Amino acid sequence: MTRIIVCASGKGGVGKTTLVSNLGIALAELGIDVVAIDANLTTPNLGFHLGVPLYPTTLHDVLKGRARMQDAMYRHDSGLKIIPAGIGVDDIKGINARDLSNSIAELVGNTDIVLVDAAAGLGREALAALESADELIVVTNPELPAVTDALKAIKLAQEVGTRIRGVVVNRIEKKIHEMTNTEISNMLGASVIAEIPEDLSVRQAIAKRTPILYHKPHSKASKEIRRLAASLVGMQYKEKSRFSIFSFFRRR
DSSP: OOEEEEEEOSSSSSSHHHHHHHHHHHHHHTTOOEEEEEOOSSSOOHHHHTTOOOOSSOHHHHHTTSSOGGGGOEEOTTSOEEEOOOOSGGGGTTOOGGGHHHHHHTTTTTOSEEEEEOOSSSSHHHHHHHHHOSEEEEEEOSSHHHHHHHHHHHHHHHHHTOEEEEEEEEEEOOOTTSOOHHHHHHHHTSOEEEEEEOOHHHHHHHHTTOOHHHHSTTSHHHHHHHHHHHHHTTOOOOOOOSOOHHHHHHHO
């Protein structure tokens, strides 16, 4: 049965698209058939994160009735499938975010997991993404404004019947001013399912348009994303050794 999981935040800048792109790759590495959809119809960035910002056919073409979802689907080297959104100004003309749910329904039964990268904020685009999904992963930073907006996203998801899968706390620096996981969980009424540390490597990876899982596969951020992926599909996370017997002999 296809699971439709939306990643939303209630605000921009928390690292939601970075999570979606890398989580999709981590799931694909586990042998899961995954499709990642950029449902940010006005300011899409998922393609940039995966190194290919321009595509001939996009989700906007699907929403305008000019293509089907399979026509707008592309395969990343990792095995992850992506349905990008158009980045042109003309792309956003003549579309209705409410049509997103019917478009995503085309994928049901044809893949294991659909990861939906929701638009920032709580407008019509974000609502359409929440309505189209079965589960919500809410992404936040350990700061009160971000957590407050995350709470709004959770309340909205509950209103439309989307199950709360859990909270990913991103960009943790362990500073005294940051909210603790317990405080965040209590405020949101949901469990923290991943803690991703602030990592300069993530920003470097974005600048290189390379997923952090490739740029720094043994970074703390990469390990936590892989651990999250395994937990989502009921697998035990096993950290890969960074050294092989061949590298051992080369060092000698």
